Structure formats: structure tokens, C-alpha cells
Amino acid sequence: DTGVSQDPRHKITKRGQNVTFRCDPISEHNRLYWYRQTLGQGPEFLTYFQNEAQLEKSRLLSDRFSAERPKGSFSTLEIQRTEQGDSAMYLCASSLAGLETQYFGPGTRLLVL
């Protein structure tokens, strides 16, 4: 059990550029979640997948954000036309259906200049 992994760990981009983050969940976990965390705040839910189906999306997930989990394994989160307000830590978590505990990865810290 290697835990949840995320790549890259850090990303600096210019406003208007597109960025993509990857998350690899714990191998047997069929649920995968994305959260966003800004400095001094707790994580805020963005979206979650069960297997390859995206089942819940937050109002925070604007049209510029898209998430995929094409084969029910890893997931990607893409932000198009980044804005300075997108600067945050993007956290991925995974869990096993039927067990509620979510295990988090190390996060991807995004800075939009």
C-alpha cells in the first residue's frame, strides 16, 4: 500500500494558461475525490468519482474545471484559462465504497502569476 500519490507536487503558471494535475489512488479504492485548500482554511470539496462515473460536483467547480477518471483508476483535474484566484493546494483522496474514511495524497500546490 503506497498511499495516494499526486503529480506534480508544485506548479507555477501564468494567468490564462491551462494546467493538468494527476492523482493515483490507493490501488483497491474505487472512490476518488478532489478538494481545494487555500491558506488558513480547511479543504473544500470539488468532485468525486465512483469507478469511472463522476457522481457529485460542487458549485465551486466552474466551467473552467474538468475532472476525469477514464478507466476507474487514476484521475486528472484540468483547469483552463487559469486565474490568480485558482492559486491553492489541490488535494486528492480515495476510499473504498462502504467504508467512509478518505485518505489524502500530498497535494499539488498551484501558483498562478
Added chain:
Amino acid sequence: EDQVTQSPEALRLQEGESSSLNCSYTVSGLRGLFWYRQDPGKGPEFLFTLYSAGEEKEKERLKATLTKKESFLHITAPKPEDSATYLCAVQARIQGAQKLVFGQGTRLTINP
């Protein structure tokens, strides 16, 4: 709307000085309440899940308790390595809902 409020926002203790962190919540039916520890620049690390009022769980110097309106994280004789931000989150008992709603965290500093 589900809501979690943690207090205090920050707490400084001397090594060995026991204290408690508070998590007050409102939720439309509680499926679970979760405590996480987060070190600077890292993802949250799972500590405890509590499901019903009266439940208690312990791990080393930490003990979590739950009532119908709040949860406490008691830290006994803390050490400097217990310094971190402690996050509380709730999950609502709603069909199909899996999201965690987090509080803003309590930043704990243990001075040697």
C-alpha cells in the same frame, strides 16, 4: 447547509500541558465525523472516525469524543512533534453524498 466550526483557531501549549480542541457541527443527519492532522505543505493525515454520540477513540496521546453537537480532541501530555493543524470534518447521511465538509482547523504549537 452543513457547517463545521473549530476553536480555538490557534493554541500554544508547553510540552506536557494537556488541553482540548473543539469542533462544533451542524449537519442534516451525521454519517461520520472525522479528525485529521495536517503538517505544513502536506496532505491531511487520517486520525479518527466517530459515528455516534458517546463514541470515543484513542491513539497515543490523542482521544476523540463525540456528542450530538460537537466533538473534542483531547491531547494529553503533548510533545513538540504533536505540533500541526488539526482538522475536523463531517459527512452527511444523504443518499449518494460522499463529500466531507471541513472546519478551518486549529493550529497547535507545542513548545519544548
